[in-house]
Amino acid sequence: MADDVFDLVVAGCGVAGLSAAVSAAEAGGRVVVVERAPREERGGQSRYTEAYLRMKSESEVTDDFETHLAENGALPYAEPALAMELARPARDRAGHARALSSVDPDVVGEFAAQAGPTIAWLKGMGVRFDFLPTQFLTKSQPRLLPVGGGAALVEALAARAEQLGVAFRYETSAQRLAVDEDGRVTGLVVRRAGRAQTLRGAVVLACGGFEGNPEMLSRYMGPRSVFLRPICKGGHFNRGEGIQMALEIGAAGGGDFGSYHAEPVDPRSSIAEPSVFIFPYGILVNKDGRRFTDEAPGTVDATYESVTRRIFEQRDGIAWVVLDARHQAIPNYRLGLRTDQPPIASDSIGGLARAIGLPEAALARTVAEYNAACVAGEWKPLQLDGLATQGLDPRKSNWAVPIAEPPFHAYPIISANVFTFGGVKIDQQARVLDGGGDPIPGLYAAGEIVGTYYGTYTGATSVLKGLVFGRIAGADALARRNDA
Structure with missing residues (x-):
């Protein structure tokens, strides 16, 4: 067999792409993984995440899993008749209706059903899971974690792929899809060291969103996107080519192209995910020294994204959380501070304002008004x-x-772009759908590139989505390899 002919070509070496590669290789396929990063940085954003999983056990997703995903995947302000049509099972709906919805209910159902088997599959590769402490001091849903985080998932999957003979092409970028006259995807055109090559085979696009592409961010999110930064350096490798090349051949778009998963981070830090989740115990003020949002509308795991979006809306996309000494009495309060930078501290509010460059009188007035509005009661942090x-x-x-x-403490906070919401639509087999709701032969997608969310993120589902649909894509591609 020629060196450029495979049963499956996978674009992306995060958990979605690696799951697809391993799944296909376990079925006896000849597989290649294309990765823009060098080998030592493989894994994209997956390597740097804690990899929270919205599961109540190793075999069961949380009780609200399907409902929450369905709500966050619904088109805003859809006409009632259309909304009813989109809610019907896929087998009963016209193709155009499938293409107009963000997430097919059957896809969500398959996601939930395959989560447990996927965890069992990973355990077979030596990955361990546990309900470990999280950075959320208050939470409404359990989070299952792989011991060792996303890096452990990447290394276990990559080791299994190498054991099965999967080929890796590092420092290689995907350019465009090869399509035959019947509309079937027959391969992927890639570029390395200035030279192009076509890798033949069915294709899984698992190369992330567009958080590393300033042009796409500006086009879809507007000029304020300059105030965003990827949550970790792996995000800089996600430049949206997979989405673009799929749309160019007629793939249906899904998810909210104008939005993203927001997380509060310390802009002073250069580490991956320097999150600041302590803000519910203080007040958030903008550059004018004024409050602008409810800092604690609910448990931090369920509300941090909406609060972070309000921070992003402020002048220059920045705010400060102002705290007093009381927050240091919270048991394990440092879990809510992933930043490696110390707080800005002062023995007075005026001194704190001067230290962080805020109008002294405005901040003093804001604190005084807030203090006057507090009432007696038992504080239960x-x-x-x-x-x-x-x-x-x-x-x-x-x-x-x-x-x-x-002493009074302050941390600056900006909104990080964990991943973008816009992408392509898939069916239950992770096949990419066209504008009419039909699968594009030979083309699959998994991970962040699958457009799933509108408005806000269903917490702890992104990594799991990549693992589940990557595994499904690899197996289905091999099952259909003789259909060409």
Whole structure:
């Protein structure tokens, strides 16, 4: 067999691409993985994530899993008749209706059904899972984690792929899809060291979103996207070519192209995911020294994204959380601080304002108004305590206690772009759909490139989505290799 002919060509070496490669290789396929990064940085964003999984056990997703995904995958303001049509099972719907929805209910159902078997599959490769402490001091849903995080998943899958003889082409970029006269995808045109080559075979696009592409960010999200930065250096490799090349051959778009998964991070830090989740215990102020949002509308795991989006809306996309000494009495409070930078500290609010460059009088007035709106009650930092401000706009719904005990601390916060929401649509077999809702022969997608979310993210589903549909894509591609 020629060196450029394979049963499956996989673009991307994160957990989605590696799952596809291993699954296909286990079925006896000849597989190649194309990765833009060098070998030592393989894994994309998967390598740097904690890899939270929205599961209540190793075999079961959470009770709200399908409902939450369906709600976040619904088209905003859809006409009632269309919404009813989109909610019907795929087998009963016209193809155009499938193409108009973001996420097919049957795809969500398959996602939920295959999560447990996928975890069992990974355990067979030596990956261990546990309900470990998270950075969320309060949470509404359990999070299963792989011991060792995303890096452990990448290394286990890559080792299995190498054991099965999967070929890897590092420092190689995917350029475009090769398509025959019947519309079947027959391979992937790649470029390495300035030279192009066509790798023949069915294709799985698992090369992420476009958080590393300033042009696409500006086009879809507008000029304020300059205030965003990828959550980790792996995001810089995600430049959206997989989405573009699929759309160019008629793939249906899915997900919210104008939005992204937001996470609060410290802009002073250069480490991966320098998150700051301590803000519910203080107040958030913008560059004018004013509050602008409810810092604690619910548990931090369920509300941090909406709060972070409000931070992104502020002037220059930045805010500061102002805390007093009370937050240091919270058990394990440092779990909510992933940043490697120390707090900015002062024994007075005026001194803190000067240290962080905010208007001193404005910050003093904001703190005084907030303190006056706090009422007596029992402060319960590790559960929703309903201790809310009275007569303050915007209100603070929980953990509202005066900022009065020095030393006072502040952390700057900006919104990181964990991943973009816009991508392509797939069916239950991870086949990419065209604008009419029909599968494009020979083309699959898995991971962030699959457009799933609108408005906000269903927490702890992204890594799991990549693992599940990567595994499905590899197996299905091999099962259909003789259909060409």
